Amino acid sequence: MIAFYFLFYGSINFLIFSFLTKRIRLSRKTVVFLFGGIVITGILHFINPFGDAIPHEVFWVLLFFSLNLFVFHYGFEVTMWIATLIIKSESFKKKLIKVREVFIFQVIYLFQMVFQIIVLIKNLVTFNS
Numbered sequence: 001m002i003a004f005y006f007l008f009y010g011s012i013n014f015l016i017f018s019f020l021t022k023r024i025r026l027s028r029k030t031v032v033f034l035f036g037g038i039v040i041t042g043i044l045h046f047i048n049p050f051g052d053a054i055p056h057e058v059f060w061v062l063l064f065f066s067l068n069l070f071v072f073h074y075g076f077e078v079t080m081w082i083a084t085l086i087i088k089s090e091s092f093k094k095k096l097i098k099v100r101e102v103f104i105f106q107v108i109y110l111f112q113m114v115f116q117i118i119v120l121i122k123n124l125v126t127f128n129s
Helices: 002-021 028-047 056-086 090-128
Strands: none
Touching: 002 028, 002 056, 002 090, 056 090
16 A cells, blocks of 8 residues: 555645646646546545555645645745845846755755655554554
8 A cells, every 4th residue: 555655645746846847747638647546545545445554644744745835835936036025136036046946846845755755664664563
């Protein structure tokens, strides 16, 4: 069941990444396929046919953690807007955009997925002990 969770959270993060960053253009079929996989895995979690589902609290925490990508993205956009209003320097704006490119578009998504994988593995080890 752990593989389903990796795919579940990975699909959610990938869909959010493609929506927010516009770096990856997904076809309608791909979006429907990924969303269908998310729904099926969510249903499998609550049905628990294999008897090794993670606790509901962990499931919801990791799901809301994925949804926090919206908060990170738009929060950083607001922060950039305020900073550019206060500081008028063009070099500062260029540096801020570069930080956004790296931090928001790459680091946050990577750290989030690593965190989710670690939590899932920890719960798998704890569950099987």
